[in-house]
Amino acid sequence: LKIQNLKNRFNIMQRRDALWLSKRMKDYEVSSNSVDELLIKIDAIPVSIALSQAAVESGWGTSRFTSEGNALFGQYIWEKGEGIVPEQRAEHEIHEIKSFKSLKSSVSSYMKNLNSNFHYDEFRINRYIMRKNGIPLNGIYLSEYLYNYSTDENYSEKIKGIIETNDLNDFDGVKIDHFSVESLPSDII
Numbered sequence: 001l002k003i004q005n006l007k008n009r010f011n012i013m014q015r016r017d018a019l020w021l022s023k024r025m026k027d028y029e030v031s032s033n034s035v036d037e038l039l040i041k042i043d044a045i046p047v048s049i050a051l052s053q054a055a056v057e058s059g060w061g062t063s064r065f066t067s068e069g070n071a072l073f074g075q076y077i078w079e080k081g082e083g084i085v086p087e088q089r090a091e092h093e094i095h096e097i098k099s100f101k102s103l104k105s106s107v108s109s110y111m112k113n114l115n116s117n118f119h120y121d122e123f124r125i126n127r128y129i130m131r132k133n134g135i136p137l138n139g140i141y142l143s144e145y146l147y148n149y150s151t152d153e154n155y156s157e158k159i160k161g162i163i164e165t166n167d168l169n170d171f172d173g174v175k176i177d178h179f180s181v182e183s184l185p186s187d188i189i
Contacts, residue, residue: 028116040128041115048139048168050110052159053149069099073110119148139163139172 013021025033028041057074058066065071069084075098077083083096100106114120123145130137143159152158163169 027112039131040124043115043124043127043131044137045111045114046137046139046142046169047171047174048163049143049146049159050107051168051171052139052143052162052166053110053146055162056155056158065097065099069097070101070103070106071097071099072103072106073113075109075113120145137172139169 021035021038024030024042025038028038030037030041054072055061057063058072061072063071064087065074065084071084076095077098078095080094080096083098085096089095098109100109114123123142126145127137127142130142140160140163143156143163145156146159147153147156149155
């Protein structure tokens with residue numbers, strides 16, 4: 001939303017906004033300096049997708065990677081000693097599961113991964129098309145484009161099934177503002 005607002009007033013942008021925009025273009029490797037290209041890469045992940053992927057990738061929060069390294073999304077890294085070595089990893093493989101200091105860091109990394117990794121170009125393009133046409137983001141539809149997230153050839157169907165079974169699409173349009181969070185009982189925040 002901030003990027004769209006900046007685009008709408010591109011000719012009268014303040015310096016801090018221009019610096020913010022420039023940093024995002026570098027972070028997301030936008031080579032053309034196109035605000036439209038950046039809008040494709042930086043957008044919301046449907047809550048239903050994030051919840052269902054976290055459930056699958058973390059074994060519903062029970063995996064060793066989650067308990068030892070706050071790793072909700074099973075992101076691979078190839079730098080030795082930078083993550084958690086999977087117990088069933090084949091001898092010739094070198095990947096580890098990226099670990100995090102906090103769950104928030106895990107979620108941030110997941111969002112950056114979906115919003116920038118070339119494996120999810122189709123996901124981002126379809127999300128952008130939905131936005132441009134005023135269609136609300138739909139996790140069931142967009143999960144079709146997550147087939148590269150896992151080596152499981154039924155991964156998209158698995159994600160879609162979890163969304164449908166648990167009615168997670170109900171969360172896709174939810175917006176949380178600081179007023180609603182502040183009004184929640186402290187024992188659930």
